Amino acid sequence: MNAPRCNIRRIVRDIAHARSGDKGNTSNINVWAYDPANYELLKRTLTSERIKQTFPLLIRGQVTRYELPHLCGLNFVMHDALEGGVNRSLNLDSHGKSFSYLLLGLELEE
Amino acid sequence: MAIFRIGTGAGFSSDRLNPAVDLVERGALNAIVLECLGERTVAFGHRDRMADPQRGYNSLLERRMRALLRACRKAGTMMITNMGAANPRAAAARTLDVARELGLKGLKVACIEGDDVSTLVPRDAPFMDEPGMLSDVDLPVVGMNAYLGMDAIIPALGAKADVIIGGRLADPSMFLAPLAHCFSWRASDMPRLGAGTLVGHLMECGMQVTGGYFADPGVKDVEKLADCGYPIAEVQDDGSAVITKLPGTGGCVTPATVKEQLLYEVHDPSCYLTPDVTADFSRVEVAAAGPDRVKVSRASGSSRPEMLKVTVGFDGGFQGEAGLSYAGPGAHGRAQLAAEIVRDRMARVHGVKNDIRVDLIGVSSLFATARVRATEAEDVRLHVALRSRQKEDAELMLWEVESLLCCGPAGGGGYRGVIAPCVMTKSVLIPREQVKPTLEVMVA
Numbered sequence: 001m002n003a004p005r006c007n008i009r010r011i012v013r014d015i016a017h018a019r020s021g022d023k024g025n026t027s028n029i030n031v032w033a034y035d036p037a038n039y040e041l042l043k044r045t046l047t048s049e050r051i052k053q054t055f056p057l058l059i060r061g062q063v064t065r066y067e068l069p070h071l072c073g074l075n076f077v078m079h080d081a082l083e084g085g086v087n088r089s090l091n092l093d094s095h096g097k098s099f100s101y102l103l104l105g106l107e108l109e110e
Numbered sequence: 111m112a113i114f115r116i117g118t119g120a121g122f123s124s125d126r127l128n129p130a131v132d133l134v135e136r137g138a139l140n141a142i143v144l145e146c147l148g149e150r151t152v153a154f155g156h157r158d159r160m161a162d163p164q165r166g167y168n169s170l171l172e173r174r175m176r177a178l179l180r181a182c183r184k185a186g187t188m189m190i191t192n193m194g195a196a197n198p199r200a201a202a203a204r205t206l207d208v209a210r211e212l213g214l215k216g217l218k219v220a221c222i223e224g225d226d227v228s229t230l231v232p233r234d235a236p237f238m239d240e241p242g243m244l245s246d247v248d249l250p251v252v253g254m255n256a257y258l259g260m261d262a263i264i265p266a267l268g269a270k271a272d273v274i275i276g277g278r279l280a281d282p283s284m285f286l287a288p289l290a291h292c293f294s295w296r297a298s299d300m301p302r303l304g305a306g307t308l309v310g311h312l313m314e315c316g317m318q319v320t321g322g323y324f325a326d327p328g329v330k331d332v333e334k335l336a337d338c339g340y341p342i343a344e345v346q347d348d349g350s351a352v353i354t355k356l357p358g359t360g361g362c363v364t365p366a367t368v369k370e371q372l373l374y375e376v377h378d379p380s381c382y383l384t385p386d387v388t389a390d391f392s393r394v395e396v397a398a399a400g401p402d403r404v405k406v407s408r409a410s411g412s413s414r415p416e417m418l419k420v421t422v423g424f425d426g427g428f429q430g431e432a433g434l435s436y437a438g439p440g441a442h443g444r445a446q447l448a449a450e451i452v453r454d455r456m457a458r459v460h461g462v463k464n465d466i467r468v469d470l471i472g473v474s475s476l477f478a479t480a481r482v483r484a485t486e487a488e489d490v491r492l493h494v495a496l497r498s499r500q501k502e503d504a505e506l507m508l509w510e511v512e513s514l515l516c517c518g519p520a521g522g523g524g525y526r527g528v529i530a531p532c533v534m535t536k537s538v539l540i541p542r543e544q545v546k547p548t549l550e551v552m553v554a
Binding site: 013017018019021022023024025026028030032034055057058064066068070071073075077083086087088090091092093098099102105 | 150239240318323324326329330366369370371372373374375376377378379392393394395396426429465466467469471475476477478479480481482493495496497534535537
């Protein structure tokens, strides 16, 4: 493992971009490494297990990760992750549009 | 035809209009698509239609038609839209009225119906993506609409309609239909239908592929976002396409903007279901092809689904939202006290048992359930939300929040409260042979 080069931990937003969308109570977030050199680091950082463990009250169902290696992309499908979804949730953002920034805010596993 | 030029003039019900006019005037388009329907939008349309049988279509339809019809005729651009929502017939009639007012004699308006399947779906129909069945929902049904594919749209293209208006036309199918018609793609040519579906998928959300919903200053900068341009797809016979936009418009088309849209609201990239095809986006190539030009290729597809998705809309009662702000030293504590007072009094004084959600905007709101670390803010807005079948519950909640102005913690100000109707939607499936799209062509 590479040691961090400075004391400030980098976050996913430093190496990748993302967009989230919803279908019912299922949220999906696609994440893309800007630089192919960082794709392995992105995959190591964003595992289905880590995401589910980090947000246990929000993500109540299964998390599946799809990989598009030739585009340096990951797609996370998170079931029962929208507080009931747009039909039930009283969250101001009942679609979970902002949830891409939950993943972009995670610290990198450097 | 070597290249088919198709543009997007709306990517959701409330999308911008002036960039659509610009696109028609300067885009030399063969076709423009206005995608204006979400699952819940059609349910709201049904509520509107119940209140007034002449309504139920997109509330911006008249304004959009007035701004676009003459430019479309001048440019030789045909229009396809699902602005008909829950009432395509009334939408088509209103469009004809506008065309006549504009003096567009001979304009052909096609109306596609048959997506309303409320008499065909049994009450014991199981949900598509969760346990249970329709009859489990203890709410009044407002409407049921099947997603129609390109086979519902192509007859209108054959009739040489200038404007095609439908209700629940599937988003990518509105793009795929004119491509398949123009290039004479066979209904069994699944790789090409998959490729055309990718074009539709990338285009259907409008500016989300040209720099909209992308900017993050300092990390992902986008120029002139306030004047972002709608997308154009230059599509070839093999289904590959260049995604671009008009010169001089704001925004950007880059591999990054295209990739974010590639998997937007997609689950398994190798299995994206539409009424037309099981599309495969897993091997799509995305390549820069000049400034604000990105080439997409290698989408594919396999069998056409035998079942069509149906959105069932229910009357969900009302949602009330109310807010009050606190600022300066101790703002967080005062807002927290206000939140406790509202919760306590709604239950104890009014006996309202519905779930009430209280957020402290500035401290923790969107990510409250995710438990991301809260900040210590000095500008905090109490935000209370409640949903109920009884409008009175929402009215009581608004009253309680407003009463904090005199009876709550010190220094609260800026009360606002609003009550809005609610819908609930569920998805079921219907065998496609039971759904019979109809076409009527009217002439201005």
